[in-house]
Amino acid sequence: MSMLLRSWQAVAAVILTVLALIRLPMFGDGATTPPGNATLAIVVILALIGAFSALLVSKRQAVAAILFVTAHAGAWLLFSALLGNEGQARAPFFLLIAALWLLAWACVTQLSALRPESREAATLVRLLIPAIFGAWVLILWEAATRGFGIPFILLPPPSAIGARIANSLPVLAADVRQTIFKAVLFGYVVGSGAGFVVAILADRVDFLRRGLLPIGNFVSALPIIGIAPIMVIWFGFDWQSKAAVVIIMTFFPMLVNTVAGLTAAGHMERDLMRTYASNYWQTLFKLRLPAAMPFIFNALKINSTLALIGAIVAEFFGTPIVGMGFRISTEIGRLNLDMVWAEIAxxxxxxxxxxxxxxxxxxxxxxxxxxxxxx
Amino acid sequence: MNTVIQADKLNLTFQTNDGPVHALSDIDLAIEKGEFVSLIGPSGCGKTTLLRVIADLEKPTGGTITVNGMTPEEARLKRAYGYVFQAAALFPWRTIADNIALPLEVMGLSGDERRKRISDNLELVDLAGFGKKYPWQLSGGMQQRASIARALAVQPDMLLMDEPFGALDEIVRDHLNEQLLKLWAATQKTVVFVTHSIPEAVFLSTRIVVMSPRPGRVHDVIDCDLGSERPLDIRETPEFLKIAHRVREGLRAGHAYDE
Known part of the structure; x- marks a missing residue:
């Protein structure tokens, strides 16, 4: 009994595998290239080896390694069996995928409990856990789209998206150059930099602080992306108009955060600088800006996502025939969903x-x- | 003897939402060079406010005060004093050595001079070897010692200390009191020391100023010369207890109408 308690995932995997064997065959009558019984047998054996190793073997590393190999080899075999039989999968296919998924889950559980001694091993385990997790998101997505035969337009399988990325590298690279290296980076640097400089000015000049800051708070709450068409009229179709949108989007979060950050230094620290007869700029650079850094980085992180959204969406409103937003908006019109997903990825x-x-x-x-x- | 701090009829009224608060009322006080003067009193008696007026961190609303014969502002701009706050107020992004370098950078001293003063003053407060640590890696007592080293690095004639050991436990406080006394004997600086601990005041001071609240005023000034050699045991001698008793009486009298 205690053996069964060692891994409920393994127990459930065995049950699912047995259920799959009872409900054979794996594919419906419409399957054009049904797999041989050998493939099925190997998958079942792999699943059982994995499950029983989790229940019987006590050494964690060994269990994790066996589970890793059996779960992924099994999934790979199932996908090769699915080739040519898309949309024909029956319950046993999904039961076996679910069993293998449980084994991968058990594998991650074992890995999470590992306490490796060397730093390299610890880093490896730390990276492996989210990698397995992410891989199974893709595997389940692949199994669902191809197994059920979900229409390509609704949701393409990740393998098709991956193939599209691999085949369209020059196009994707050109889009990234246009959108990210021109519009996003330029707009981000100029917008954040301007927000920072104006925040310092507002700190120095009282009427700016009282006049501009309430407006800053107001504007940063607006959906600024709405001004994108206006920017296109002002600055033309090329990346400059997108950079303008990004500048406006990133300016106010940086302004508001920096002004808040400049008040973060404590009274005692300010008094201390005063006892040193420190002038405004010395106090600014030695005390107030370092104390404001957490706020400034907060704005930089907010702006990194805002800039990307701004540049991509701004391209929906007019652009030369290159750019990530342009590609998404035109390829969706041509129902090339794999390309849209490739750009999203x-x-x-x-x-x-x-x-x-x-x-x-x-x-x-x-x-x-x-x-x-x-x- | 020459007078370094001279206050005449000093008044300070804060305007608050609950009406004016009379923080300092007709304070007359003269502090001579090389003295160790403690300001003691219950909270709200204006002892910290008086120290802040001397340091030009508050402006008086009446009366006159001179520091080294100048206005407090002139004295501050000439960096006449080092100020030690209730908390160490070390900058967490600077190492201990760089924290001590902070006032020296503001003063525009050369790198060599900075390094010399840093190592000298770390030595003085017994923190040699901790220069590369960050403040949050040290204990509270060590942090406060580092902040004293920072105040001394300016090489001021005067140290203004606002309950510097108030947040520390009794054992650490005793130890730092002893060290401070040695430091004072070695450097001959004028010290103005705010505290609410009677033993601390009697142990450290040459003169004790007892203040009372609402309005903040000087209630009693007690001479307290226990000699230059003061081991911690001195706190059990009759002389010590006599002075401590008088300080306690003064505090009680100033406080009586509260009860």
Whole structure:
């Protein structure tokens, strides 16, 4: 009994595998290339090996390794069996996928409980866990779209999106150059920089603080993307109009956050600088700006996502024949959904890299803040 | 002897939402060079406010005050004093050494001079070897010592200390009191020290100013010369207890109408 308690996922996987065997065959009558019994047998054996290793083997590393191999090899075999039989899958196919998914789950559970001694191994495990998790999101998506034969227009399988990315690299690269390296980066740097400079000015000049800040709060609550068509009229079809939208979108969050950050330094610290007969700029650079850094990085992180949204959506309103937003809006019209998804995937990747870079810079700069040093 | 701080009929009234608060009322006080003067009293008696007026962190609303024969503002701009706050107020993004360098950077001293003063003053407060640590890696007592080193690095004639050990536990406080006394003997600086601890005031001071609240005023000034050698045991001697008793009487009298 205690053996069964070691991994409920493994027990459930065995039950699902047995159910799959009872409900054979795996594919309906319309299947053009039904797989041989050998493939089915190997998948079942893999699932059972994985499940019983989780129940019988006590060494965690070994269990995790066996589960990793059996779950993914099994899934790979099932997908190769599905080839040519899209939309014909019956219950056993999904039961086996579910069983293998449970094994992958058990694998992640084992990995999470590992306490590796070397730092390299710890890093590997830390990266492996989300990788397996993400891989199974894609595997289940693939199984659902191809197994049920979901229309391509509704949701293409990830393999088709991946193939489209691989085949369209030059187009995607040109779009990334146009949208991210021109509109987003330029707009982000200029918009955030201007917000920062104006915040310092507002700190120095009283009427700016009283006049501009309420407006800043008001404008940063507006859906600024609505001005995109106007920017196209003002600055033309090319990337400059998109950069203008990004500048306006990123300006106010930086302004509002920097002004808030400049008040973050404590009274005691300000008095301290005063006892040193420190002038305005010395106090600004030695005390108030360092104290404002958590706020400024907050704005930089908000702006990294805002800039990407702004540039892509702004391209919907008129653009030369290149750019991520342009590609999405035209390919959706031609029902090339795989290309739309490919652009979305690239945008997600670019956004994550962008955000990650800002977050890394934040960790390096505000290492002293309790939220980062942890205490 | 020459007078470094001279206050005559000093008044300060804060305008608050609940009406004016008379924080300082007709304060007359003269502090000589090299003295260790404690300001003691219950909260609300204006002892911290008086220290802040000396430091030009508050402006008096009446009377006159001179610091080194100048207005407090002139004295502040000449960096006549080092101020030690209730909390260490070290900047968390700077190492201990860089925190001590902060006033020296503001003063525009050269790198060599900064390095020399940093190591000298870390030595003085017994923190040699901790220069590369960050403030949040040190204990509260060590942080407060670092903040004293920072105040001393300016090489002021005068130290203004606002309950510097108030947040520390008794053992650490005793230890730092001893160290402060040694430091004072070694450097011959004038110290104005705000506290609400009677033993601390009697142990450290050459003169104790007892203040009372509402309005904040000087109730009694007690000479307190226990000699330059003061081990912690001195707190059990009759002389010590006699002075402590008089301070307590003064505090009670000033406070009596409250009860």
């Amino acid at each position: 690239v945008a997600a990747l670019a956004g994550s890299v962008f955000y990650g870079a800002v977050a890394l810079a934040e960790r390096a700069t505000t290492f002293w803040h309790p939220s980062i040093r942890g205490g």
